[in-house]
Amino acid sequence: MKKLDELTFDNRFARLGDVFSTQVLPDPIADPRLVVASPAAMALLDLDPSEAASPLFAEIFAGHKLWEEADPRAMVYSGHQFGSYNPRLGDGRGLLLGEVVNEAGEHWDLHLKGAGQTPYSRMGDGRAVLRSSIREFLASEYLAALGIPSSRALCVIGSSTTVWRESKETGAMLLRLAPSHVRFGHFEYFYYTKQEDQLRTLGEFVLQSYYPQCLDDEKPYLAFFREVVERNAEMIAYWQAYGFCHGVMNTDNMSILGITFDYGPYAFLDDFDANHICNHSDDTGRYSFSNQVPIAHWNLAALGQALTPFVEVDDLRATLDLFLPLYQASYLDLMRRRLGLTTAEEGDLERVQRLLQTMQKGAVDYSLFFRRLGDQAPEQALAVVREDFVDLAGFDAWAADYQARTEREGGSQDQRRARMHAVNPLYVLRNYLAQEAISAAEQGDFSVVRRLHEVLSKPFEEQPDAEVFTRRPPDWGRHLEISCSS
Numbered sequence: 001m002k003k004l005d006e007l008t009f010d011n012r013f014a015r016l017g018d019v020f021s022t023q024v025l026p027d028p029i030a031d032p033r034l035v036v037a038s039p040a041a042m043a044l045l046d047l048d049p050s051e052a053a054s055p056l057f058a059e060i061f062a063g064h065k066l067w068e069e070a071d072p073r074a075m076v077y078s079g080h081q082f083g084s085y086n087p088r089l090g091d092g093r094g095l096l097l098g099e100v101v102n103e104a105g106e107h108w109d110l111h112l113k114g115a116g117q118t119p120y121s122r123m124g125d126g127r128a129v130l131r132s133s134i135r136e137f138l139a140s141e142y143l144a145a146l147g148i149p150s151s152r153a154l155c156v157i158g159s160s161t162t163v164w165r166e167s168k169e170t171g172a173m174l175l176r177l178a179p180s181h182v183r184f185g186h187f188e189y190f191y192y193t194k195q196e197d198q199l200r201t202l203g204e205f206v207l208q209s210y211y212p213q214c215l216d217d218e219k220p221y222l223a224f225f226r227e228v229v230e231r232n233a234e235m236i237a238y239w240q241a242y243g244f245c246h247g248v249m250n251t252d253n254m255s256i257l258g259i260t261f262d263y264g265p266y267a268f269l270d271d272f273d274a275n276h277i278c279n280h281s282d283d284t285g286r287y288s289f290s291n292q293v294p295i296a297h298w299n300l301a302a303l304g305q306a307l308t309p310f311v312e313v314d315d316l317r318a319t320l321d322l323f324l325p326l327y328q329a330s331y332l333d334l335m336r337r338r339l340g341l342t343t344a345e346e347g348d349l350e351r352v353q354r355l356l357q358t359m360q361k362g363a364v365d366y367s368l369f370f371r372r373l374g375d376q377a378p379e380q381a382l383a384v385v386r387e388d389f390v391d392l393a394g395f396d397a398w399a400a401d402y403q404a405r406t407e408r409e410g411g412s413q414d415q416r417r418a419r420m421h422a423v424n425p426l427y428v429l430r431n432y433l434a435q436e437a438i439s440a441a442e443q444g445d446f447s448v449v450r451r452l453h454e455v456l457s458k459p460f461e462e463q464p465d466a467e468v469f470t471r472r473p474p475d476w477g478r479h480l481e482i483s484c485s486s
Helices: 039-044 049-053 055-060 130-146 184-192 196-210 212-216 220-242 289-306 313-320 323-338 348-360 366-373 378-388 392-409 413-423 431-442 447-456
Strands: 021-023 033-037 073-075 079-081 084-086 094-101 107-113 152-164 168-178
Touching (some): 033 039, 033 049, 033 130, 039 049, 039 130, 039 152, 049 055, 079 184, 130 152, 130 168, 184 196, 184 289, 196 212, 220 289, 220 313, 289 323, 323 348, 323 413, 348 392, 366 378, 378 392
Antiparallel strands (some): 033 152, 073 094, 094 107
16 A cells, blocks of 8 residues: 555646646645545555545645645536536636556546636635535445445545635535546537647547547547447436436536536435435426436537537437437346346336336335335335335235236345345435534534445445434435535
């Protein structure tokens, strides 16, 4: 394991030059202190987890010190926000410090969020608040623990720096990790500004760095687009299967690698509601839970438009048409697993849809339903979860069908329970739990967020003294809507 001063940098994106990013130094926050760190994320850089306790750790990730090899850059991009094109966005409060190469030869972007003003801050202060930094940290690491493609979060550093949002808050910095922070909006920026040479340079960089297998294809850019479609279909299938609402699916928040990132007003469903809107700024429900599939398709079409200088439109359309069937196949596979099914039957998709429709009619906790369904043999488990349903006739019909389906599967209950508990989390990142951790941290108590992160790091395993994290939300914590403001 390495110490902080032993990391190896290879700043590939920075070498693309000033057309693609602007060199900016971090603006330090005052009195830096470690709020929480992720040993699992540190391991991606081969960092010794004990380094998090060193004063240097907080100083570096609060902007007070830098590696000599770092080349901090604010990236420029554009994007469609709530369907409207914004011609120039960019890193308004974040900096790509550089790219670290680990012992396995993997490149990891070190992206410092809350690092101060950049040329792309658009009148903002360039800061992030403690509240949003904790939320993004928890989500990044929790989705990764669930197996959902995601960026990662190394740490949150708190401070005494004052930041004004709706009220007075304290500033913080979050260190994010991803193989790349290139977004759909990067391609849109160079396409709509008619910088075709730079668009090609960006495309060649992405192909060589992240999709080298596509270079051997007769049509490399088309092969690249297909992979992006495939990855996003899988990612969105995970979101829908696990009840994750992103909340702000602008094209500048969509990764070219098909990973979840730029966490803002996200939520995991408590009671199942297909129309749930987690972002209180989303007046029309554009980014509601049920709209995430068509919006992902829309965003991919926006990326495809930016690739038209290099790919025939008919080829792009044909590839885009693969999204929905790929999504449906991946989603159905995930839902079969969540229901403990190992074989495929013709009526399985309808079986899932009828379950969700019956859930919609009553206050059925989405995550706990699947966990409890695996606790006991089907007959006993169905009797337990039945108590949560309002439409008892609908549930009873579904339950009889499901029990017959499991009987056709065969196998022992021990095997079924092990399968289901391996994919159905006992511990869920509920907004009320995040809020409790935030409230404690804002009072200087970081133990709550550290304990919550520890429990969520092993979401499928029953842990001692962690029953409090399995409870349904109290009345105040149900269906919280979160602000985009960070």
